[in-house]
Amino acid sequence: MPGGKPYPRDSAPTAVAGAAGALVVSLILALASGPVVAPPDAAVLGEIQRAARAEQWVSLPIGERTVRVAEFFLGTPYVGGTLDTNPDREVCTVVLDGLDCVTLAEVSFNIARWLKGSPQTPEQLVKLVEETRYRNGRNTGYASRLHYTTEWFYDMGQRQLGTNLAGELPGAVTEFKRINFMTQNADKYPAIAAGGAPMISALKQHENRLSGLRLPYVPLSALGGAETRLRTGDLIGITTDREGLDTSHVGLFVRDEEGKTYFLHASSSQKMVVKQQGFLEAIKRQPRVTGVVVFRPREVGGF
Numbered sequence: 001m002p003g004g005k006p007y008p009r010d011s012a013p014t015a016v017a018g019a020a021g022a023l024v025v026s027l028i029l030a031l032a033s034g035p036v037v038a039p040p041d042a043a044v045l046g047e048i049q050r051a052a053r054a055e056q057w058v059s060l061p062i063g064e065r066t067v068r069v070a071e072f073f074l075g076t077p078y079v080g081g082t083l084d085t086n087p088d089r090e091v092c093t094v095v096l097d098g099l100d101c102v103t104l105a106e107v108s109f110n111i112a113r114w115l116k117g118s119p120q121t122p123e124q125l126v127k128l129v130e131e132t133r134y135r136n137g138r139n140t141g142y143a144s145r146l147h148y149t150t151e152w153f154y155d156m157g158q159r160q161l162g163t164n165l166a167g168e169l170p171g172a173v174t175e176f177k178r179i180n181f182m183t184q185n186a187d188k189y190p191a192i193a194a195g196g197a198p199m200i201s202a203l204k205q206h207e208n209r210l211s212g213l214r215l216p217y218v219p220l221s222a223l224g225g226a227e228t229r230l231r232t233g234d235l236i237g238i239t240t241d242r243e244g245l246d247t248s249h250v251g252l253f254v255r256d257e258e259g260k261t262y263f264l265h266a267s268s269s270q271k272m273v274v275k276q277q278g279f280l281e282a283i284k285r286q287p288r289v290t291g292v293v294v295f296r297p298r299e300v301g302g303f
Contacts, residue, residue: 008147008182008245042122044096045111048072052115062112062299063233067254069115070108070264073099076273078266083145087190090142092130101250102149104266104273105235106132108252109297116299132156135206142191143202147182149237149247150217151210153295162235165294166215169229171222179211180204181244210246219291220284227261227280230294236263237293238286247293249286253279 051072052058057065079098085091094107110128114120131137134144135155146152157164166172183204186192192199217239218226230253240248251265254275263282264275276282283289 008149045120045122045125048111049115049120057112058116061233062297063231065112065115066108066233066297067252067264069111070104070252070273071275073104073108073273074275076104076266078268078271078273080268084189084191087194090139090145090191092126092133092139094126094129099266099273100268101266105250105252109235112297113300132161142195143199143206147203148179148207148210149250150179150213150215150293151206153235153237153293154210154213154215156295160298161300162298163296164215165234165296166217166292169218169222169226169294171225172216172218173222174214174216176214177211177246179244179246180207181242183207184244215293217291217293220289223280223283223292226292230261230279231255231296233297235295235297236283237295238283239290239293240288241290242288248288253294 048069052068055068057068060068073096076096077098078100079095080100082095082098082100082103083093085093095103096107099107106129110125110132113128114125117124130139132152133146134140135146135151136144137159138144146155153164156162167174182189182192183200186200192203195202232253232255234253236251236253237247238249238251239246242248249265251263254262254264256262260277261279262275262277263279264273266273283292
């Protein structure tokens with residue numbers, strides 16, 4: 001992540017103070033008792049619904065609708081670690097008043113889906129987030145979360161939520177890389193410490209499987225040619241040369257009506273959600289970048 005440490009897609013626990021007056025809505029799915037919303041005020045979702053109705057977002061393709069949602073969050077404070085506040089129990093938490101790079105992409109995609117379905121309740125949004133955050137769409141514990149971006153894209157592609165696109169882009173390459181950052185840095189993750197040896201063993205199995213998939217990416221040298229094939233709303237994972245790690249940052253590709261390109265992301269260095277003009281330049285400025293992986297959301301029918 002810009003100006004910060006690279007971690008798997010959920011990132012290691014960090015916190016950045018929110019700006020005064022930031023809108024807040026926190027949605028929680030408690031495994032034992034079913035959907036729970038805390039607090040019950042869904043003010044942010046209501047504002048998004050009103051904007052969507054006024055500007056007819058539902059008539060837009062899923063990618064453009066995803067970007068409209070992400071643009072709603074421009075200026076929202078960067079806050080990491082919001083998925084890891086309860087190390088003893090995996091809770092599907094959705095926080096909208098502070099976002100990191102992954103949660104911005106995740107909630108934007110899922111709110112875009114939510115806006116075209118029914119019922120449009122906070123509980124339903126949490127269910128949609130669970131469907132994309134966890135392996136096979138089910139939260140069965142911390143090890144079931146799709147911690148690595150490349151597996152996140154792969155798993156969603158396998159379940160027809162979109163296309164894991166990198167292998168179809170010009171210049172894509174496939175190289176073996178051992179993915180083991182989390183188990184090699186277990187001290188950075190309270191949930192791993194809480195789960196002990198069984199948790200490490202479960203995560204190692206998933207890391208070994210992911211390493212064996214040898215998923216393609218577009219190297220930086222080929223990104224100029226591949227950029228012409230990208231569409232507004234494509235989710236972008238920035239691959240890294242960091243040992244044991246697949247990606248260091250996530251954002252959204254945007255192309256406007258004049259053909260200008262942008263990288264829309266939650267920036268840890270700028271401490272907020274930003275939209276940077278010049279997609280290629282924005283990617284090249286990322287530390288230790290080797291290229292990108294790409295996921296293209298797909299319009300899925302009702303809930």
